[in-house]
Each structure stands twice: as structure tokens, then as C-alpha cells.
Amino acid sequence: MSFSENKLTVRSSADLAAAVPYLIGFHPGDGSIVVIACRDRRIVFAARGDLPAPGSPAHPLRELTAHLVPVVQRQQPITDLVIVGYGAQAHVDAALRAVGDAFTAAGLAVRELLRVTETRIFSLTCDDPACCPPQGTPFDPTTSLVAVHATVAGLVARPGQAAVASRFTAIDGAGDGIRHATNDATARMATLKTAGSAAVYEAGMHAVRGALRQHDDGARLTDDEVAWLTVLLTHRPVRDLAVDLTQPHDQHVTFWAEITRRADERFVPAPATVLALTAWRCGDGVLAAMAAERALQVNPDYQLAALLLQALHAGLPPSAVEQAITSTHPNPSTPSLNTPSEQE
Missing domain, CATH: 3.40.140 (Cytidine Deaminase; domain 2)
Structure with missing residues (x-):
């Protein structure tokens, strides 16, 4: 066998x-x-x-x-x-x-x-x-x-489920820098929103591409870069672009696990969901399910995480969720913006 x-x-x-x-x-x-x-x-x-x-x-x-x-x-x-x-x-x-x-x-x-x-x-x-x-x-x-x-x-083969969760859960006492950076990023986002959805999408495209490139080159994102990325990911087309640009290999699983671990609590659902889908595409269903559950722990109404978790429990392939993302947002630069409480 x-x-x-x-x-x-x-x-x-x-x-x-x-x-x-x-x-x-x-x-x-x-x-x-x-x-x-x-x-x-x-x-x-x-x-x-x-x-x-x-x-x-x-x-x-x-x-x-x-x-x-x-x-x-x-x-x-x-x-x-x-x-x-x-x-x-x-x-x-x-x-x-x-x-x-x-x-x-x-x-x-x-x-x-x-x-x-x-x-x-x-x-x-x-x-x-x-x-x-x-x-x-x-x-x-x-x-x-x-x-x-x-x-x-x-x-x-990790020692247990706690070891899986430790890859993307925050470390106690390590969040002051990211909280300040996220407050600044939120204010920056409020200003950017006045320029319209296309401007937010363009900024998100640059942030996602740049962050993945930095990680692939071995560089670690600063708190300001993590905060700006996670705030931009609250715009669904930016999150869906991140899903599209992320490759199904361990290096990008590690990247999104780090972003989820370092994100301010309010902004965890989007990177946790991207992590979940990336892990799933790599064949790591346990990490995928736990990351989706983490997203829903913060925001029980986060629809993509709920859809992903339902598909995982049903034994469906990742393509089922990927197709749903594509069909939901055929034109990524036009949907309305969301605040953290309105994600999904």
C-alpha cells in the first residue's frame, strides 16, 4: 500500500x-x-x-x-x-x-x-x-x-493539534507594536477610501505583491507593513487577489501563518482564511480547518471561512471554494468597501 x-x-x-x-x-x-x-x-x-x-x-x-x-x-x-x-x-x-x-x-x-x-x-x-x-x-x-x-x-507530523495552532496564534505580550501600527493603517485606509474602490484595490495589489516578494526573498515584514496589508485585506477583492497570487507551497503557507499570527485581533479573519485555503491547496487539511476556525472565532459571520470549513468537512476539493471566489467577484475592483466588523 x-x-x-x-x-x-x-x-x-x-x-x-x-x-x-x-x-x-x-x-x-x-x-x-x-x-x-x-x-x-x-x-x-x-x-x-x-x-x-x-x-x-x-x-x-x-x-x-x-x-x-x-x-x-x-x-x-x-x-x-x-x-x-x-x-x-x-x-x-x-x-x-x-x-x-x-x-x-x-x-x-x-x-x-x-x-x-x-x-x-x-x-x-x-x-x-x-x-x-x-x-x-x-x-x-x-x-x-x-x-x-x-x-x-x-x-x-506535528506533536498534536496545539502545535498546529501555534503556527498562527499570537504570542502573549507581543502585540503593542502591531496595535499602534494597525491604528495608523486604519486611519490611512479611511483616507484612501475617499479615492474610491479602485484606489484601494490598486494599493492592495501593490501591498500583496510586495509582501509576497519580500517573503520569497527571505525578508521579514515590519509591523507597519503587516498592519497595512491586513487592513487592505478587509477589502474583499484584495483578499481574493491575495488568494490568486498565493502559490500552493510551504513557503507561502509559512508567510500567511506569520501574517495571521502577527495581525491585530480585529484583522485576523482575512489572513487566516487565506492561510486556510493555501494550506488546503497544499494538502494540509488540519491546518486549513484550524485556520478557518480561527477566522470564525474572531468573526463568526466571515462567510468565506465558513464556506471553506463546510467544504473541508464535506471532503470537497479546494477548487470548489476557488470557483466560488471567482464567480462571486468577476470584476475585482468594483465591489463596495467593508469595515472590519462588516468583513464578508
């Missing part, structure tokens, strides 16, 4: 368990469940969810499966699935079987159910002690050849 884009071979359950963090972007904690979709022995998709807490009523697990099944079905054609649960037997096994049964009932072949407990793997579908001993199969994800090859291929 191999990854669809990176030529990494998975030959055993231990290899698969070592590969999961690279499929989803971080090491899953106890209570996680990961559904891996395969097409002719090639991994094409992975989706993660959280199992209900032990002792929970049945309906949260039904809601989880009701979400996961259609998401995976959209990835057709699929030949079979492997489902991996993380945690203690009492918490995981019954839920893992229920999820497997739901996929089987939906017409999808479940090849294997695996539970990972600390450094051992247990199969719920194989009763051959020669390959699946009752005491589990030991594995060390840090020394696995799959982990080594994944790292060489440029894949990243």
Missing part, C-alpha cells in the same frame, strides 16, 4: 500506524479515530474524528458516523478502508466496530479495524496469532522506516 502522491510504501499494520500522523498532519491522541480510504492498495484519503467519551450515550457516535460516511464516499472510486482507533480497549473497540459496521452498511468494504494503544497495535479483524498476537504488535513510530521516508519526502 502506498500514498497517492508521495511514494511511501506501507507493508504492515505497524507501517500504517507510523504513517497516520503524516496523513493527517499530527500525532493523533487517545480518543481519535482515523478512516483511511484506499484505491487499489493506494492511500487516497484520510479523515479524522473524535470518539465520544467513555460512557456517552449512543447518539454522538451515530452523529460521528453520519458525518464520516458521506465524506469518505465522496472520494470515490474507493476499493476498501482501514479504520484506526486510538486509546484503551474499553473506550475504542466497541466504537471502532460500530463505525466499521456503518461503513459496511453504506456499501464500503472495511479491510481492517486497528486499535493503537501507546506503542502496540491490535487488530479487531484478524484472529491469526501468527500475525496478530492477542497481546498486540509492538511498534515504535519514531524509528519506523515509513517515518524516515516521510520526513525525507517533506511530510510533517
